[in-house]
Amino acid sequence: MSTATIDPTTAPRAGETATAPSLLRLTRVELRKAYDTRAGFWLLLVVALACVAVATLQMFFAEEPDKTFAAYFSTTQVPVNLLLPVVGILLVTSEWSQRTAMTTFALVPARSRVLTAKVLVGVILGLLGVAAAGLASAAAALLSPVLTADSSDWTITAGQVAQVALMQVLTILIGVAFGMLLLNSPLAIVLYFVLPTVVTIVANVVGALTWMRDWLDLSSTMAPIFEGSLDGQGWAQLATSVAAWGLVPMVIGWIRIVRSEIG
Numbered sequence: 001m002s003t004a005t006i007d008p009t010t011a012p013r014a015g016e017t018a019t020a021p022s023l024l025r026l027t028r029v030e031l032r033k034a035y036d037t038r039a040g041f042w043l044l045l046v047v048a049l050a051c052v053a054v055a056t057l058q059m060f061f062a063e064e065p066d067k068t069f070a071a072y073f074s075t076t077q078v079p080v081n082l083l084l085p086v087v088g089i090l091l092v093t094s095e096w097s098q099r100t101a102m103t104t105f106a107l108v109p110a111r112s113r114v115l116t117a118k119v120l121v122g123v124i125l126g127l128l129g130v131a132a133a134g135l136a137s138a139a140a141a142l143l144s145p146v147l148t149a150d151s152s153d154w155t156i157t158a159g160q161v162a163q164v165a166l167m168q169v170l171t172i173l174i175g176v177a178f179g180m181l182l183l184n185s186p187l188a189i190v191l192y193f194v195l196p197t198v199v200t201i202v203a204n205v206v207g208a209l210t211w212m213r214d215w216l217d218l219s220s221t222m223a224p225i226f227e228g229s230l231d232g233q234g235w236a237q238l239a240t241s242v243a244a245w246g247l248v249p250m251v252i253g254w255i256r257i258v259r260s261e262i263g
Contacts, residue, residue, distance in 0.1 A: 021108065026117035027124075034091050034121060037098070043087050044125075050079035051133045055140035067144045068153040070160070072137035074226050077164055080129040081171050081222075086189055088122050088175030092253075093185040102262050111258045115180070122176045126169035130161075167225045174218075174246040180253025196245065215240045 021029075035041050054076050059067065095101040108114050141154060175192060182188040196218055203213035213220050214237055221241040224230040230238070 020110065020113070023113060023117060023120075026108065026113060027120045030091070030114070030117040030121045031124060033094065034087060034125060037090070037094055040087060040090055040094070043083060043090070047080055047083045047087075047129060048132050048136075050083065051076045051136040052139075054079060055136040059140045059144055067141075068155070069137055069141040070153070070156045072140045073134060073156060073161075073164070076133035076136050077130070077168065077226070080133050080168055084125060084129050084168065084172045085175030085178075085192060087125060088172040089179040089188045089192065090185060091118055091121060091125075092176055092179030093183055093188055096183050097185050105262055112254070115254055115257060118176060119173065122172045123169050126172045127165060129172070130165045130168050134161075163225045163230060167222050170242050170246065171218075171222075173250070174242070177246045177250035177253060180257060181249040182253075183257075216244055217241065218245060 033040070035044055055072050058072060058075050062071070065071075095104055104114060105111055175188075178188040178192045179185075182191065199212055200217050200219065203209050203211075203217060215221070218241050221234070221238045224234045225238075
């Protein structure tokens with residue numbers, strides 16, 4: 001990754017007083033960091049290509065009732081949901097793996113502003129992931145009538161789109177939280193995938209802990225979003241699981257980064 005992480009225009013000219021870069025500029029810089037490394041670039045490209053591949057496979061091999069825009073839109077969210085959190089992890093941990101953290105925080109001593117920019121970039125990338133899935137879904141829905149005599153059903157509600165967008169944003173922010181907590185790319189990626197799986201296995205094996213599946217298993221609490229059946233209790237369960245896997249690690253990691261020495 002390039003070590004020039006701050007726009008040179010932020011540097012003071014002769015006779016001028018240095019001013020802190022705006023949050024908008026910091027967000028723009030952090031967004032650039034998400035794709036100017038090989039890992040980040042290829043991950044984002046794979047997310048886009050995976051959406052196209054999933055929609056194409058569904059278009060050719062799915063049953064006719066599953067060739068609607070809503071069905072395509074739901075299916076293409078799977079690769080986005082799976083891969084974007086890794087981008088969120090790298091968004092934070094790359095500062096340490098590329099040894100640019102000291103430079104970043106020397107240029108912007110208020111570390112919370114940098115972390116806020118990273119969170120905002122996570123939100124942006126989550127929304128872009130939904131948009132990429134939507135474009136792939138729209139293309140598949142447009143091409144489906146070429147393969148069949150029936151026209152595709154384009155029915156989808158704004159509420160469904162909003163719920164899916166919320167899910168993808170929360171998912172990538174959980175990745176950002178794991179990155180903040182661990183500051184190590186391999187460890188954060190492994191634990192992000194392994195720990196929820198362990199919780200699911202324990203909840204299924206130990207009868208007394210089945211409540212964990214309903215309240216802490218992200219795959220279970222987010223499933224109603226895909227099904228469009230998220231009710232009052234579903235929202236409570238989703239909030240609990242997101243707090244456990246996202247909010248708590250992010251708060252701990254945030255405090256750690258703000259207070260620790262950067263070597």
